[in-house]
Amino acid sequence: MANRRFELFEYRHILVRMRRGDSDRDIARRRLMGRAKLAAVRQEAQSRGWLDPAQRMPEDAEIANVFNSIPRQVPSSSISTAEPYREQVREWFAAGVQGTTIHAALQRNHGYTGSYDAVKRMLRGLAAERVVKATTILTFAPAEAAQVDFGAGPVLTHESGIPLKTWIFVMTLCWSRHQYAEVVLDQTVETWLACHRRAFEWFGGCPSRVTIDNAKCAIIRHCLHSPEVQRSYAGLAEAYSFRIDPCPPHDPPKKGIVESGVKYVKKSFVPLREFRDLADANRQLREWIMQQAGVRDHGTTHEQPLTRFAIERPLLTRLPDVPPVLAVCSEVKVHTDGHVVYKKALYSVPFKLVGKQLWLKVTDTVVQAFHRHELVATHPRLRKPGDRHTVRDHQPPEAQAWLEHDPQWCLARAKDIGPACHAVILAMFNNTVLVNLRGAQGIVRLREKVGDARLNAACERALAFSSPHYRTIKTILDKGLDNEAAASSTTTAPTDTYLNGGRFGRDLQSLLIH
Known part of the structure; x- marks a missing residue:
């Protein structure tokens, strides 16, 4: 009972019994308090005149102030064997180290010979000293x-x-x-x-x-x-x-x-x-x-x-008459191919924005790309990973030309230039080994430099020599051979064969003869 903590009502009850004349032995026999503690209480009460029945009974606050300030006398035999290490144990306990680990560390590092129960009792006391964090019940008004x-x-x-x-x-x-x-x-x-x-x-x-x-x-x-x-x-x-x-x-x-x-x-x-x-x-x-x-x-x-x-x-706040469009905003970077990625789908943006950071505004049906608050691209929402939506105008000029000038475009332009040019382009696309799209595009673009008549004449000469290739036609035009008839070389003397220079100075028949 020496380490027991007494409550206020117990001190008051003991003071009442002492004022009534009960001895310490009688009170101790009722197991209300030990005799050593009773002696200390009686001495303190007598010094303050509280045991005189003629005097008023002290107030609770006064009793609590007096007896809570009396230091508790702990017998030396009751001092914990872990007491010399209290601060170290407190530090470990605050760090969350468990009791068995603390006991083992005390034995290993400090030569501690006490039992684990002593450490456990100290930890229990340290836990009781912790201040419990108080909470506040929050109240709310309706619809708040x-x-x-x-x-x-x-x-x-x-x-x-x-x-x-x-x-x-x-x-x-x-x-x-x-x-x-x-x-x-x-x-x-x-x-x-x-x-x-x-x-x-x-x-x-x-x-x-x-x-x-x-x-x-x-x-x-x-x-x-x-x-x-x-x-x-x-x-x-x-x-x-x-x-x-x-x-x-x-x-x-x-x-x-x-x-x-x-x-x-x-x-x-x-x-x-x-x-x-x-x-x-x-x-x-x-x-x-x-x-x-x-x-x-x-x-x-x-x-x-x-x-x-x-x-x-x-x-509750009234809902909008028209439900707002749910839009997700996401910051993305433009890849070198001129596309941005959202949910593993690709969307094109103007090629000049390669390497820039853009903001995407994504709804259930539309994907919009913004650069510095300016709308730069709009696409339908794609759902399947790997799908791509590309706007042709977003591509570089050379890429647009490649995509727009397909074989049908080349054939249509060649037909406008002349029948020989159309025959050359058709022969190039009939090649079983090469695609020849870039070569066909190059031939068609030569009209801008030499005109339709000269280009068609050069194509006619190339066909006469069974060489429907871009390099052949370009050489004919560069050397001005498009003005000569393809069959004129057959009547020319062998010594005159190379007068105009180049491999196209003779036709196939003259080559076979000589």
């Missing part, structure tokens, strides 16, 4: 706030047999405790925004503020004083006229209402149920909210959430 969180959902089976991990999105109205919940397959920004819109439509209105944690789909830089909100989520808040209230980092109790709501869904709805697919899971979840969760006697409010929600619903 909602809290949002994700929790682990049931594992669904894909039609291929692959198990799918899911999450449960939960939004709880803080006053009524009515909630919206949805099973989802991911925690992306798109899912986050869409779940908010469906939750507001479920409630038929919007609360004044939404308390969230620091999920990446909502907060891109968490900070106690200056959190940075994801641009897409900020746009949603503006469209629905609610304010975002992020919790301080690593402080989930600040949204304890939805934390409890997530646990309730996980423990009451998920177990012992079977789900065919995602749609079936959400159908069952909605029925459970309306038929069970919404009509239960809530443990905090002691009312049914749906009953309180009937009062709260008219006070």
Whole structure:
């Protein structure tokens, strides 16, 4: 009993018995206090005149002030063997080191010979000294706030047999405790925004503020004083006229209402149920909210959430007449091929922006690219990874020319130039080894330099020598041989064969003769 801590009412009871004349032996026999302690109490009470029945009984505060200041006498035999190491043990205990490890370290490093029980008693005392952090119960007015969180959902089976991990999105109205919940397959920004819109439509209105944690789909830089909100989520808040209230980092109790709501869904709805697919899971979840969760006697409010929600619903902010378009903003870099990537799909932008940072605004149907707040590209939304949407005007001029001047374009232009040119281009495309598209494009572009007549004449001469190639025609034009008839070389003397120079001075017949 020497180490026992006595309460105020016990001191008062003992003083009453002493004023009545009971001896220390009689009081100790009742096992109210040890005789050594009683002697100290009697001495202190007599010095203050408290044992005189004619005097008034001291007030509780006065008794507590006197006896709490009396140092407790601890027999030397009761001093812990671990007492010399208290500060070291306190440091280890604060660092989270377990008791057996502390005992082993004392034996190894300090030659400690005491028992583990002594260390355990000291640790128990140190734990009692810890100040318990007090919390505050937050109160909310109707329609003032909602809290949002994700929790682990049931594992669904894909039609291929692959198990799918899911999450449960939960939004709880803080006053009524009515909630919206949805099973989802991911925690992306798109899912986050869409779940908010469906939750507001479920409630038929919007609360004044939404308390969230620091999920990446909502907060891109968490900070106690200056959190940075994801641009897409900020746009949603503006469209629905609610304010975002992020919790301080690593402080989930600040949204304890939805934390409890997530646990309730996980423990009451998920177990012992079977789900065919995602749609079936959400159908069952909605029925459970309306038929069970919404009509239960809530443990905090002691009312049914749906009953309180009937009062709260008219006070919610009215939803916009036209639902806002949900848009995800994403910063991307333009690759050297003039495309940006979003969800593994490629979208073209003007080639001059290669290497620049752009912002994409992505809706369910459209992808828009912005550079310094200027819209530079618009594309339809692609869903399949690897798909690409390219606008031809976004490509460099040489690439545009290559893409636009296809074989049909070359044949059409050659036909306009003349029949010989058309025959040359057709012969080039009939080559069984080479594509010859660039050569055909080069021949057609020669019209800009020499005109249609000369080009067609050069093609006619090239055909006469069975050489329908770009280099052949270019050489004929450079040496001015297009003005000579292809058959004139047959009547020319062998000595005159090379007068005009070049391999095209003679025809095939003259080559065979000589």
